[in-house]
Amino acid sequence: MENMETTSIKEVAHRAGVSLGTVSNVLNRPHLVADTTRQRVLEAIRELGYVRNDSARQLRAGRSRTIAIVVLDVSNPFFTDVIRGAEEAIDAAGAVAVVCNSGQSAARERRHLELLEEQRVQGVLITPVDGGRDSQLVNLIKRGVPVVLVDRGIWQSDRCSVAVDDVLGGRIAGQHFRELGHDHVAFVGGPLTIPQVADRQRGFESVLSGVRVRTFLTPELTVAAGRQAGHAIADLPAPDRPTAVFCANDLLALGLLQEMTQRGINVPDEVAILGYDDIDFAAAAAVPLSSVRQPREHLGRAAAELLLEETRSPDTHAHRNLVFHPELVARKSTARPGR
Amino acid sequence: MENMETTSIKEVAHRAGVSLGTVSNVLNRPHLVADTTRQRVLEAIRELGYVRNDSARQLRAGRSRTIAIVVLDVSNPFFTDVIRGAEEAIDAAGAVAVVCNSGQSAARERRHLELLEEQRVQGVLITPVDGGRDSQLVNLIKRGVPVVLVDRGIWQSDRCSVAVDDVLGGRIAGQHFRELGHDHVAFVGGPLTIPQVADRQRGFESVLSGVRVRTFLTPELTVAAGRQAGHAIADLPAPDRPTAVFCANDLLALGLLQEMTQRGINVPDEVAILGYDDIDFAAAAAVPLSSVRQPREHLGRAAAELLLEETRSPDTHAHRNLVFHPELVARKSTARPGR
DNA sequence: CGCGACGGTTGAAACGCGTCAACGCTGCCC
DNA sequence: GGGCAGCGTTGACGCGTTTCAACCGTCGCG
Numbered sequence: 001m002e003n004m005e006t007t008s009i010k011e012v013a014h015r016a017g018v019s020l021g022t023v024s025n026v027l028n029r030p031h032l033v034a035d036t037t038r039q040r041v042l043e044a045i046r047e048l049g050y051v052r053n054d055s056a057r058q059l060r061a062g063r064s065r066t067i068a069i070v071v072l073d074v075s076n077p078f079f080t081d082v083i084r085g086a087e088e089a090i091d092a093a094g095a096v097a098v099v100c101n102s103g104q105s106a107a108r109e110r111r112h113l114e115l116l117e118e119q120r121v122q123g124v125l126i127t128p129v130d131g132g133r134d135s136q137l138v139n140l141i142k143r144g145v146p147v148v149l150v151d152r153g154i155w156q157s158d159r160c161s162v163a164v165d166d167v168l169g170g171r172i173a174g175q176h177f178r179e180l181g182h183d184h185v186a187f188v189g190g191p192l193t194i195p196q197v198a199d200r201q202r203g204f205e206s207v208l209s210g211v212r213v214r215t216f217l218t219p220e221l222t223v224a225a226g227r228q229a230g231h232a233i234a235d236l237p238a239p240d241r242p243t244a245v246f247c248a249n250d251l252l253a254l255g256l257l258q259e260m261t262q263r264g265i266n267v268p269d270e271v272a273i274l275g276y277d278d279i280d281f282a283a284a285a286a287v288p289l290s291s292v293r294q295p296r297e298h299l300g301r302a303a304a305e306l307l308l309e310e311t312r313s314p315d316t317h318a319h320r321n322l323v324f325h326p327e328l329v330a331r332k333s334t335a336r337p338g339r
Numbered sequence: 340m341e342n343m344e345t346t347s348i349k350e351v352a353h354r355a356g357v358s359l360g361t362v363s364n365v366l367n368r369p370h371l372v373a374d375t376t377r378q379r380v381l382e383a384i385r386e387l388g389y390v391r392n393d394s395a396r397q398l399r400a401g402r403s404r405t406i407a408i409v410v411l412d413v414s415n416p417f418f419t420d421v422i423r424g425a426e427e428a429i430d431a432a433g434a435v436a437v438v439c440n441s442g443q444s445a446a447r448e449r450r451h452l453e454l455l456e457e458q459r460v461q462g463v464l465i466t467p468v469d470g471g472r473d474s475q476l477v478n479l480i481k482r483g484v485p486v487v488l489v490d491r492g493i494w495q496s497d498r499c500s501v502a503v504d505d506v507l508g509g510r511i512a513g514q515h516f517r518e519l520g521h522d523h524v525a526f527v528g529g530p531l532t533i534p535q536v537a538d539r540q541r542g543f544e545s546v547l548s549g550v551r552v553r554t555f556l557t558p559e560l561t562v563a564a565g566r567q568a569g570h571a572i573a574d575l576p577a578p579d580r581p582t583a584v585f586c587a588n589d590l591l592a593l594g595l596l597q598e599m600t601q602r603g604i605n606v607p608d609e610v611a612i613l614g615y616d617d618i619d620f621a622a623a624a625a626v627p628l629s630s631v632r633q634p635r636e637h638l639g640r641a642a643a644e645l646l647l648e649e650t651r652s653p654d655t656h657a658h659r660n661l662v663f664h665p666e667l668v669a670r671k672s673t674a675r676p677g678r
Numbered sequence: 679c680g681c682g683a684c685g686g687t688t689g690a691a692a693c694g695c696g697t698c699a700a701c702g703c704t705g706c707c708c
Numbered sequence: 709g710g711g712c713a714g715c716g717t718t719g720a721c722g723c724g725t726t727t728c729a730a731c732c733g734t735c736g737c738g
Contacts, residue, residue: 009696019717024697034715049478054457055397056695059722064394066454074422074438080414087440091447096454099413099438101426108430115405115435118393139388223623254623261625284562284593286600286625347723358689363725373687395723398694681738688731694724701718707711 007050016044027052063120066096067307070112070126074101077279078296079127082150085300086125093308095122102129110136121145123307125300127152132159146310146317148303151196154321160306162322164294166196169326170203172292173246173274176328180272180336182244183211188229188256189248190217197221197248200276204246214242221248226255233271234263243271244334250275250282253289257333261286272334276326288331295324346389355383366391402459405435406646409451409465413440416618417635418466421489424639425464432647434461441468449475460484462646464639466491471498485649485656487642490535493660499645501661503633505535508665509542511631512585512613515667519611519675521583522550527568527595528587529556536560536587539615543585553581560587565594572610573602582610583673589614589621592628596672600625611673615665627670634663 013023018041025032026041033041044050058064067090071079083099090097100116102109106129113136116124123146128137132153141147141159149161177185185208192198205213216232218225226247233241233256247253253275260267267273267287275282278293302322310317352362357376364371365380372380383389397403406429410418422438429436439455441448445468452475455463462485467476471492480486480498488500516524524547531537544552555571557564565586572580572595586592592614599606606612606626614621617632641661649656 008694020696021698021718022716025716028697032715037715049481051453051456051478051482053398053459053695054454055394055403055459056722057457057697058394059392059398059695059724060697062722074413075416075419077414080419083413083440084442087442096451097440099440101422101436101438103423103426112435114390115393117390118396120392120394139390142388143390223619254620258623258625280562281593281620284597286597348725349723352689359724360689360726361687364688367725371687376687392723395694396725398696398723399725401694679738682736684733684735686732686734688729690727690729692725692727695722697721699718699720701716703716704714706713708709 007048008053009050012041012044012048012050015048016041058120063122065094066098066119066121067304068098068100068112068116068121068124068126070100070102070109070116070124070128072102072104072127072129074099074103078277078294081296082300082303085297085302086304087300088297089301089304089308093304095308104129106130106134110134113137113140116140117143117145122311123147125150125303125307132156144314146307146314148307148310150299150303154323157319157321160303160310160319160321162299162303162306162324164299164324164326166199166326167203167206169276169292169294170200170205170246171207172203172326172328173200173276174204174207176274176290176330176334177244177246177272178207178211180244180334182242182272184214184242185211185244185246186214186216186233186242187246187248188216188218188226188233188252189221190219192217194221200246200248212242218248218252221251223251223255223258226252226257227259228255230256230259230263234259234265238270241271244274245271246274246276248276250277250279250289250291253291253333254281254285257285257287257289268333268335274334278329282329283331285333287333290331290334291329292326293329294326299324346387347392348389351380351383351387351389354387355380397459402461404433405437405458405460406643407437407439407451407455407460407463407465409439409441409448409455409463409467411441411443411466411468413438413442417616417633420635421639421642424636424641425643426639427636428640428643428647432643434647443468445469445473449473452476452479455479456482456484461650462486464489464642464646471495483653485646485653487646487649489638489642493662496658496660499642499649499658499660501638501642501645501663503638503663503665505538505665506542506545508615508631508633509539509544509585510546511542511665511667512539512615513543513546515613515629515669515673516583516585516611517546517550519583519673521581521611523553523581524550524583524585525553525555525572525581526585526587527555527557527565527572527591528560529558531556533560539585539587551581557587557591560590562590562594562597565591565596566598567594569595569598569602573598573604577609580610583613584610585613585615587615589616589618589628589630592630592672593620593624596624596626596628607672607674613673617668621668622670624672626672629670629673630668631665632668633665638663
């Protein structure tokens with residue numbers, strides 16, 4: 001077991017009394033090697049603590065077995081769930097997933113992509129900082145590396161992508177309020193420069209013609225921003241207050257909920273609240289939060305499968321842009337008053 | 340830009356009219372190359388879209404520039420914060436961080452470690468599934484790969500580690516209750532096979548001699564388990580009910596809080612609740628949750644720095660086992676009654 | 679003015695390690 | 709004896725790095 005730092009296939013061959021190629025065969029095509037020889041080689045490998053040098057292997061193979069998942073923010077539960085789904089599929093295919101965190105920084109994303117390109121990764125699954133126009137990413141694609149966009153830039157036909165239909169999500173929210181009989185509702189979210197937010201708003205309003213809809217723009221999608229919006233809504237005199245509020249994500253909804261609870265405004269009787277994402281904490285809130293759920297793990301799995309498909313048959317592969325449907329998870333925060 | 344798949348340093352050299360070595364010098368020791376030549380080479384690189392082959396480079400160098408962070412669960416905020424801290428330090432050192440998720444599975448951890456070893460990573464920062472006795476991890480260390488344990492196995496002297504003093508965290512909790520004048524308190528947590536949980540309990544009880552302390556064991560550290568414990572506590576007749584509860588983590592505390600709120604038991608007036616971890620949602624709970632905060636990012640940064648130090652001077656390096664101190668973050672859930 | 683020395687480059691070749699295709703040896707069967 | 713498996717070996721190859729000898733032009737000294 002000692003002297004491991006420099007153990008190469010050559011020493012294994014020497015110790016086992018065979019040639020280099022045989023050792024290689026034992027490792028890669030064991031059926032070609034006679035039983036006794038194979039045993040001897042495996043024995044030598046064990047004794048020397050030999051570990052294959054992946055650099056050399058890759059150098060010859062021209063590509064690696066790893067698939068990279070580049071996310072905007074590892075601490076966002078949305079992405080961690082996407083990661084889990086993708087890992088599942090990648091694992092099942094015998095590849096290995098590594099996660100890179102761009103942390104919303106274009107510079108870090110670029111650094112990661114550069115390295116990944118140098119490492120000749122098998123493919124990249126990415127939620128790009130800038131929607132996928134970055135030159136580094138374009139280079140990667142030009143080079144023939146399969147790339148799948150996750151939840152961004154679904155309109156680009158030169159690559160695969162997966163996303164969730166946010167307009168539909170908004171529609172589902174509006175529909176839900178309609179069915180509950182609300183005739184004065186509100187949308188809380190922002191900034192509208194985030195396509196997801198704008199889409200959700202658009203879908204929401206599109207099914208609410210004839211209903212009074214107010215909009216409260218927020219500077220970000222956080223609990224604090226939700227609280228502030230809640231402040232503004234609670235300050236309205238009761239007759240002028242919307243009876244149902246759709247928030248662009250669950251954090252906003254949780255903030256809103258807290259503010260309402262603190263102000264003594266009953267949820268859902270006086271104000272119904274509907275979130276988006278269905279994060280784990282939604283169900284666990286003081287008043288269990290209704291939410292529009294995105295199939296996060298599914299999204300990741302589908303993305304990984306598109307990627308794997310492309311790596312397996314790059315020639316016949318046709319790029320696809322999958323769009324998933326969100327679904328309503330109704331809980332107490334939008335229960336019909338009086339229930 | 341075309342024909343990129345096979346572009347090698349050789350073609351660059353040819354196109355620039357220089358030799359291989361010169362191109363290599365341009366890439367690695369540009370000061371050794373005359374200005375005009377360098378420009379010519381850079382130009383050729385750009386024109387051909389050349390990207391260095393990291394496998395070949397590593398094959399020669401014997402080791403890579405990447406540092407792996409292997410965590411138990413990417414969707415746990417504790418780890419994502421640790422990751423962020425570690426990435427900061429790794430980035431600053433010019434290395435690259437990749438994250439591997441073992442998902443609590445020893446098999447996946449093993450697979451990842453095997454691959455990392457084959458890739459000759461510069462170092463590994465890991466929270467091992469089994470406390471660090473896994474043979475794959477031991478192999479890695481034998482081989483001379485720097486390994487730093489995170490929040491596990493601090494007693495092992497053959498490697499560096501970082502951890503947070505959970506006994507102290509428990510003491511801080513107990514001390515807090517003492518100062519608030521509680522004379523009947525409870526600990527909620529489990530299973531005690533998790534060292535962190537056992538340590539917190541031990542510390543908690545150690546400073547509460549003379550105080551009545553009940554223990555409610557939970558099967559896991561989740562919101563649901565917290566709710567169940569809350570159920571049991573709320574069922575106690577008021578005089579027999581503890582006036583302050585210390586939970587082994589914030590999820591339990593949030594579940595407990597919800598149950599209390601739902602049962603109409605006032606927090607903190609009738610029951611004070613103290614959590615552990617100070618996750619983002621703690622401050623955002625219906626009643627802002629007091630918690631014992633662990634310096635998560637700091638932990639990650641320190642771990643990465645130990646690792647980097649070891650990679651830089653493997654000979655003079657002495658293993659260290661850093662222990663960090665948690666701190667109390669007092670919010671409303673443990674405010675003095677009547678305030 | 680001529681020659682050697684010197685600072686500063688350049689280019690050929692060896693090297694790191696595993697993979698794979700082509701080839702060679704043994705022994706057996708018909 | 710010819711042919712065929714079955715097994716193992718040989719050697720070229722992938723690509724960037726590094727070493728070292730050779731080379732260039734310039735400068736100083738005699």
